[in-house]
Amino acid sequence: xxxxxxxxxxxxxxxxxxxxxxxxxxxxxxxxxxxxxxxxxxxxxxxxxxxxxxxxxxxxxxxxxxxxxxxxxxxxxxxxxxxxxxxxxxxxxxxxxxxxxxxxxxxxxxxxxxxxxxxxxxxxxxxxxxxxxxxxxxxxxxxxxxxxxxxxxxxxxxxxxxxxxxxxxxxxxxxxxxxxxxxxxxxxxxxxxxxxxxxxxxxxxxxxxxxxxxxxxxxxxxxxxxxxxxxxxxxxxxxxxxxxxxxxxxxxxxxxxxxxxxxxxxxxxxxxxxxxxxxxxxxxxxxxxxxxxxxxxxxxxxxxxxxxxxxxxxxx
Numbered sequence: 001x002x003x004x005x006x007x008x009x010x011x012x013x014x015x016x017x018x019x020x021x022x023x024x025x026x027x028x029x030x031x032x033x034x035x036x037x038x039x040x041x042x043x044x045x046x047x048x049x050x051x052x053x054x055x056x057x058x059x060x061x062x063x064x065x066x067x068x069x070x071x072x073x074x075x076x077x078x079x080x081x082x083x084x085x086x087x088x089x090x091x092x093x094x095x096x097x098x099x100x101x102x103x104x105x106x107x108x109x110x111x112x113x114x115x116x117x118x119x120x121x122x123x124x125x126x127x128x129x130x131x132x133x134x135x136x137x138x139x140x141x142x143x144x145x146x147x148x149x150x151x152x153x154x155x156x157x158x159x160x161x162x163x164x165x166x167x168x169x170x171x172x173x174x175x176x177x178x179x180x181x182x183x184x185x186x187x188x189x190x191x192x193x194x195x196x197x198x199x200x201x202x203x204x205x206x207x208x209x210x211x212x213x214x215x216x217x218x219x220x221x222x223x224x225x226x227x228x229x230x231x232x233x234x235x236x237x238x239x240x241x242x243x244x245x246x247x248x249x250x251x252x253x254x255x256x257x258x259x260x261x262x263x264x265x266x267x268x269x270x271x272x273x274x275x276x277x278x279x280x281x282x283x284x285x286x287x288x289x290x291x292x293x294x295x296x297x298x299x300x301x302x303x304x305x306x307x308x309x310x311x312x313x314x315x316x
Contacts, residue, residue, distance in 0.1 A: 144170040146257040158278040173299040204244035
C-alpha cells in the first residue's frame with residue numbers, strides 16, 4: 001500500500017522531515033526551522049505520526065464540507081438568476097452582478113465551479129500566439145496615451161452600427177471614450193479635445209497607421225525623389241499642441257488598448273443591454289454616466305494595489 005496516498009505535496013514533504021525526527025536524525029527545533037513551522041506544531045505533528053501513522057498528517061477537514069461553504073439555498077438562487085438573466089456572463093462579471101443587483105455575494109472562483117458543474121459556462125482554451133516582448137507601463141499619467149477605434153456590434157442589433165473611439169492612459173489604464181456613427185477625423189478630433197479639456201495635454205499618443213493619423217509616402221521609381229506625404233489634420237493638431245505621435249507597427253504594440261477593447265466587447269455590450277440602449281445618444285449616456293466611471297475607479301484601485309504590493313516586495 002502506498003503510504004503517501006491521501007496526502008498533499010506539502011504534507012508529503014513534512015512526512016519526510018518528521019520521519020527523520022522519529023528516527024533521531026533531526027531535532028524538533030531543526031525540523032521546525034526547516035518546515036517553517038512553530039516548534040509546538042512540530043511536536044503535535046510528531047505525536048500524530050506516532051499514534052496514527054502517515055495519515056495522521058492529513059488535514060482534519062479533508063473530505064468534510066468547508067466551514068465557510070455557502071448553503072444550498074444561496075447556490076440555487078445564484079444558479080437560477082444566472083440561467084434567467086446572465087446566461088452568457090463569465091464568472092467574474094456574473095459574480096459582480098449578483099453582488100450589486102441581488103445582494104448575493106459569491107466569490108468568482110466558487111461561482112466558476114458552480115456554473116461549470118451545471119454546464120452553464122465553459123472556459124475558453126488559450127490559443128498559442130506569437131510571443132511579443134512585454135513593454136512596461138509608463139510611470140506617470142499622461143506620459144503616453146494609446147488611441148484607437150473599435151468597430152463592433154455594440155447594440156446587438158437594437159440600433160445603428162456604432163464605433164467606440166477611445167484613449168487609454170498607458171500608466172493607469174484610465175479611459176476616455178465616446179460612441180460615434182463613424183470612425184472619422186472629426187470624431188477623433190472631438191475625442192482629443194475632450195481629453196485635453198479633462199486631463200491636459202499628453203506627452204505622446206500611440207496610434208496605428210490608419211489614414212486618419214498618417215498618410216503613406218507615395219511611391220517613386222527613384223526613392224530619393226519620393227515626396228514627403230502632407231500631414232493629416234490630426235497630425236497638424238498634435239503638432240500645434242506639442243504632442244508627440246508614435247505609430248504602432250502592429251496591433252500587439254498597442255496591446256493595452258487592444259486588450260481593453262476585448263474586455264469592453266464583453267462588459268460594455270452587456271451593460272448596454274441591461275440599460276436597453278438602442279440609439280447613439282442612449283449608448284453615450286450609459287457610457288459616460290456609468291461605464292467610464294466604473295472602469296476608471298477599478299483601474300485606480302488596481303494601480304493602488306499594485307503600488308502597495310511593489311512597496312511591500314521592495315521592503316521585504
